[in-house]
Amino acid sequence: MKKNLIIILLFLVSIGGYAQEDALVFFTDKENVDASIANPITILTQEAIDRKQLHNVPIDERDVPVTESYITQLKNTAGITVHAKSKWMNAAYVRGSLSNIQDLTNLTFVTGVEFLDKSLNFSAPAQTTTSKFEQESRIDYNYGDATNQTEMIAVDFLHELDFTGEDMVVAFMDSGFPNIDTNPAFSEMISEGRLLGTYDFAERQIDVDGTGSHGSLTLSNAAGLLNGSFVGTAPEASYYLFRTEFAPSENPVEEAWWVEALERSDSLGVDVVNTSLGYQDYDDEDYTHSYSDLDGQTTIAARGANHAFDKGMLLVTSAGNDGDNSFVFAGTPGDAPGILTIGAVDSQEDYAFFSSIGPTVDGRVKPDVMAQGLGAAVVDQNGNVTSANGTSFSSPIMAGAVASLWQSRPETPNYQLMQIIRESAHLFENPTDQMGYGIPNFEAAYNALTLLGVEEQLKAQQFAIYPNPIKDKINVSFPQGAEEAVFTLYNVLGELLVRKAITNVKNTINVSELSTGVYIANIRSNNQTTSYKLIKEY
Template sequence: MKKFLLLCLLFTCLAHAQEDAWVYFTDKPDAGYYLANPLEMLSQKALDRRANQGIALDEQDVPIHPDYITGIETASGITVMAKSKWLNALHVRGSQQAINALENLSYVDYVAFANQNLNNGRVMQPAQLLAVQNTQENYNYGGSAGQVQMLNAHLLHQQGYTGEGITIAVLDAGFPGVNTAAPFQHLMTNNLVLGGYDFVANSPDFYGGGNHGTRILSTLAGYTENQLVGTAPDAFYYLFRTENADSENPVEESYWVEAAEMADSLGVDIINTSLGYLDYDNPDYTYTYADLNGQTAFMSRGANVAFTRGMLVVVSAGNNGDDPEPHVMVPGDAFNALTVGAVDQSEQYAYFSAIGPTVDGRVKPDVMAKGFAATYANTDGTIATGNGTSFAAPVMAGAVACLWQAAPNRTNAEILQIVKQSADRYNNPDSQYGYGIPDFSIALEDALGMPEVNGNTFTLYPNPAANVVHFSATASLVTLYNTLGQEMFKAQATDTINIESLPPGIYTYVIEAGASSIKGKILKQ
């Protein structure tokens, strides 16, 4: 009898055990309305970024249908933890039985449990994939000189490129002290922190949480003369808390995707995240090397979509290089993430830095920066040194911001490629260093070079134009976008197009010629 009662109790507990899962929806019924009214879902700054890179709006930009959210929220035994419009999904928590019951709803496409053993062989669908100079600055970098100069980022600073006008979102564990400590007063005085959010606590107060984010931000934006200068001290920043330092649960991946979507809507250019996930408190949720394919982890799939929106995602490789599972952590396996490993001051591989390749054979990490004895600021403003790819990533992200400031007409894909090909092992990458350590003085030369199509210098004239536009190189496909990112003109062309029917205004053009493409702005009179 006692055994029977114990078994009944066990089955009761199992039936009510809380699981994490993602619920994916079939469609977005409101897509037509939002695509016709883009300012209802994205800011003008976000639309400008998209137009500048020739990226059209699509259904992934459209919010989840509110009735679908309400239907899940009111379902018995279900708690909605987070949501993603990019992946058209909600992160839910409840019993296995209650979550499985959601598949009976007509608008639910499928359910995917974080514990993949509960998915009955179902595979999550992969996300969509893609492939004016200021005053010269001669900073006294102090202890941070090594990490800045290793990348030749100081040479960009000396030419006035300090991140000004570029917006960076830092997604991390918290930012205590940023609004009070001396190394961040440069940010506060110049109103460079534009806002943020705490997704863990569901609070607009983002100056709480763990101190990790504060330390990371200091390598990007900190400024204490002759002690610490970040690689992008004059950029704009949004600060998002997505990591709960007290536990490890897949909901943090969903918080991250929510934050990335908010960053997109606010017009952010670069996302830096010094977070990585492999092991969870519940071992059934833990990833294996087989999962590191860029399209299994929810967070990696979100990072893939972020790139298609025109943002550049810079992530730390992970500090598990000397662990039994040494490969890059999620989302470092994402296809177009710039995944950064760590070296020491002698440019030698740091023993803890996670390695590649991904399970599908791609080079990871992509590049390396100083992450051993890196200089950073604490929450009380004291300057210290520490180890981790967590420091290498923001040092790199700041240098990328300076490069993009210098070449604002380059797309995120172009900036990503320029950074990689400036690295010292680009022609001979390996599993520890990836493509190696970038040289941003070389990258700057490449970024400022004249665009070419099939080896010929490209020009478009007249600009401004009233009717006919001519090209100096043979084109194949010409697309024009308005300032809202909407496609207004698309045609096959040889050396001319007629834009007489377009309303007057500024348009972004994208011209494809063979395997090459180029973009720019044209004024229609």
């Protein structure tokens, strides 16, 4: 009897020794930090640099990639598999036995390990940098089945002013996007070159068909266009599609893939991100997030969302569909302060019974605002207009609306735009746990944005060109402290047309001889260049 008991105990110890755990491994430093920051085009696209300059977002150590030699050493460590990495956190997501992961702390470049099974953590891991809070042309769409969800938040008002998301870049993160290239709802996006790229972070490939058609459905709410039967809320925006979800199972590695996709979005110059995903319970209960974890700072996804907020992007996410379950609260990343969390209402603007509620464990209002998610119109993977239920659909309806609004004043910082949207909602003065600040009105948000005089406010911080569109003269407003600059103007073929030294007194350029069309202007001062897209009329 005793011998059998000893054998059983040894067997259990053996199982424990080889059981697989998931963890974040944090690194000490990065290589070439100063050189990379001094020459940011080596680590970011020009679009990303331009967006950061426009919103006065600093390029810092978080933008520098993880040191690849560290990743290689982890991959070459027996018993360790690397599934993801994060430059913002300077960390890697690994899987291995408890002892193998603990042994990683002996590596000179590892500062700490954080297990996703929180009971295995004895002290807080080392952290990296923390995040900071605190026209005349009109479009007449026939929205078809999407009419109610569009007019509910007054996005049609923006479209009538020709704010349809043009020149805005939106990233979608989801489980799969099958038939994108054959779906008629996306034919204009494809033919006009507005599908900018795709990537599957789970399979490490370009194909993003993934598992299921959830991503195709959600994308239609923003990008879809079947005039006469369906129009999304940002039908002329440009899009990146990223698969970060592995539908057959639930594991926190999906949060790490999601952060990787955010980091890539930032480096590509993405403005708005939609996430119709949420994380709370996992197949392994030891990884499941408790309510106390949902404080906006603890989970991998929340940390990534807060870094993305600092980097100037505006993130929109679904609150979740747990409103009628035992755990009713919005999951992560919807708990993050730097994200716009969207709940669901029905066609009559009443709370949808399944929509996850707030507040967060630290008492903040969540969801932020609401859109239609019960009986929401969508286009399926075969191009058929149908309906679906879930905050998965209220989120992209809102994300497209955000992109269209931001197009009207792209210089507006993300935090200011988010607050304007909240303040436009019908429950802003009296938010509730079920509906947050309520249903926003994008006509009111647009008017508030106009009244703010954002252009005047930002003149003290950066160059401004006006008017735009232009007729015969370009005027350049100088920021405080700048006295001289070099103005250059190029056509769309990249040919230099105008080069002129200007000052804060002699700041007008005559362009009356230019033909009607689109031009690119650059203003260089103090070794920094700012670019502008100009439209010449008549």
